[in-house]
Amino acid sequence: MASVLLDRAFAHFITSGRLEVHYPGGDRRVYTGRPGPRAGMWIADRATARALLLDPALKVGEAYMAGTLLPVDCTLYDLLHVLMLNVMERSPAGERFFSTMRYMARKWLQNNTLRRARRNVAHHYDLDSRLYRLFLDEDMQYSCGYFPTGNETLEQAQSAKKHHLAAKLHLVHPGMSVLDVGCGWGGMALTLARDYGARVTGITLSVEQLHIARQRAREAGLEGRIRFELLDYRAVVHQYDRIISIGMFEHVGVAHYGLFFDAMRRALKPAGVMVLHSIGRVEGPGVTNPWIDRYIFPGGYSPAVSEAVGAVERAGLWMTDCEIWRLHYARTIAHWRSRFAARRELIARMYDARFCRMFEFYLVVSELAFRVQGHLNFQLQLTREIDAVPLARDYMMGHSPVAAAHREGAASPFYEAAVLRA
Structure with missing residues (x-):
């Protein structure tokens, strides 16, 4: 029957x-x-x-x-x-x-209290870091890369993503304090400290990511400019010149959006700038695929842009810029799938065949969500004050002194100071 x-x-x-x-x-x-x-x-x-x-x-x-x-x-x-x-x-x-x-039931399903948030993060991000090293880029960027021409390698796309976001932070001089909310394995924090002279505090709820991020900071000789902490966004008490959050907002939960943006407003200095990078959906509010929720990202949800913007407005923040990326994540995940397949035997020995089938299914579903089901990435630039950033957005499109120095191949981690004095 x-x-x-x-x-x-x-x-x-x-x-x-x-x-x-x-x-x-x-x-x-x-x-x-x-x-x-x-x-x-x-x-x-x-x-x-x-x-x-x-x-x-x-x-x-x-x-x-x-x-x-x-x-x-x-x-x-x-x-x-x-x-x-x-x-x-x-x-x-x-x-x-x-x-x-x-x-x-989504507010209950996504009720990511501190205790649930820690458990949910551990479910996925505290897997053996060797797994992620086998299919991510060298910098271990576990978020959407940027493919301005469509022909970039995975490493080039992830580097382009980091510098694109850094331009939006408008780091006008060395030594600016930056909070990296959901810092992952530390790649963005390392880039901001090494290439832009920032003083970065990265926070995560993943014990495994924290260990790797601290190790990478030591190996790079950047311990004096980077600090990584096992900390929830709700527990941040200091204020920062800049805030960056990449791929973390999907784990906040729709019931906590107000709490999140209120916390970000408090953590941002009056003239500060925040950049939020998140997965979103084009069709409006929805639900997380139940298989993804159960096996991959418990408590996770990719919001409609309207849901995020509404919470931004209620928090009293200026949305000074919004950018939509459409197929960039599909290209990124295609690279991940190829690398995962090439190393499948190694991964099966680390886990088992069932785990490999689960992870393959996750990667394929995720790529197709961007190709045929209206998923996207959005980036919001947020400020507390109306004049915190320049009137025109040229500075984030490769026309700033910092970006010009990058194109010329400046090597010093503090080259911005010389460029800005010129």
């Missing part, structure tokens, strides 16, 4: 591309819509068919991890491309029901 109902569901669901499904017992069905991507899928048993019928957003990933749902004559990317493209056009009834329930 489950296979019969699933057959009817697919016949209604597939409106783009072609999907061939091999059902338990050997039956095969082909579903076609408008010209589009093609894929095949094998379902091992009736229990898997029932699960897919009831809650596909959760169960497709779980079945792939368990090996009871597999691509046929195609890659996992091909299969999920067909499924995710069609979800955008006509969601299955079961998914619509559970999505509504999840939306109604």
Whole structure:
């Protein structure tokens, strides 16, 4: 009965591309819509068919991890491309029901108190750091790279991202204090201290990231200008000239946006500048995919830009600039997927085959979310005062003295002082 109902569901669901499904017992069905991507899928048993019928957003990933749902004559990317493209056009009834329930409960699901936030961060970011070294760039940037021409390597794109964000911080002289909220393994903090002469405090809730970041600061000889702390954003007590936050806002939770921006306003000096870089969504407020929430980023949520901007307004901050990146993260994750695949055997020895299938599924779903499901990155520049940044945004587009010195290959970590005095 489950296979019969699933057959009817697919016949209604597939409106783009072609999907061939091999059902338990050997039956095969082909579903076609408008010209589009093609894929095949094998379902091992009736229990898997029932699960897919009831809650596909959760169960497709779980079945792939368990090996009871597999691509046929195609890659996992091909299969999920067909499924995710069609979800955008006509969601299955079961998914619509559970999505509504999840939306109604999202403030509870994302109630990231300090205790829950620490547990959620540890779930993903306290994995063995060797895993991340195997597929990230050399600087261990675990966020969207910047591809201004589209031909950059991963290392070039991540470096471009850091300097693009640094330009938006408008670091007008060496020695400015910077708070890095959600500092990861320390790459941005190291760049700001080494290349811009900033004094950086990086905060994280990940013990593993803290250890690596401190080690990197020691090895770079930057301990005098960088301090890393195991600290929640709600516990920040000092004020800073600048605040940067990259890929952390997705872990705040919609119920805490007001608290977050109030804390950032208090931590920002009156003439200070903050830059927030986050994943977002184009279609307005929504919910986190339940598989991603359970297995990858518990408590996480990529907000609509409108949700973030509303909280900014209520906190009494100026939004002095907003930039949208569309396919940059898709390109970034494509690099990660390729590197992960090339080192899959090593990763399987570190963990197991099920973990590899889970991580592969996560990377593919994430890339396709940007390609076919309206995900994006947004960057907000925020200030407390109306005149905290120049009238025109030329300074963040490669026309500032600091950016000019970068193009000329200045090597001194304090070259800004000489440039600005000139």
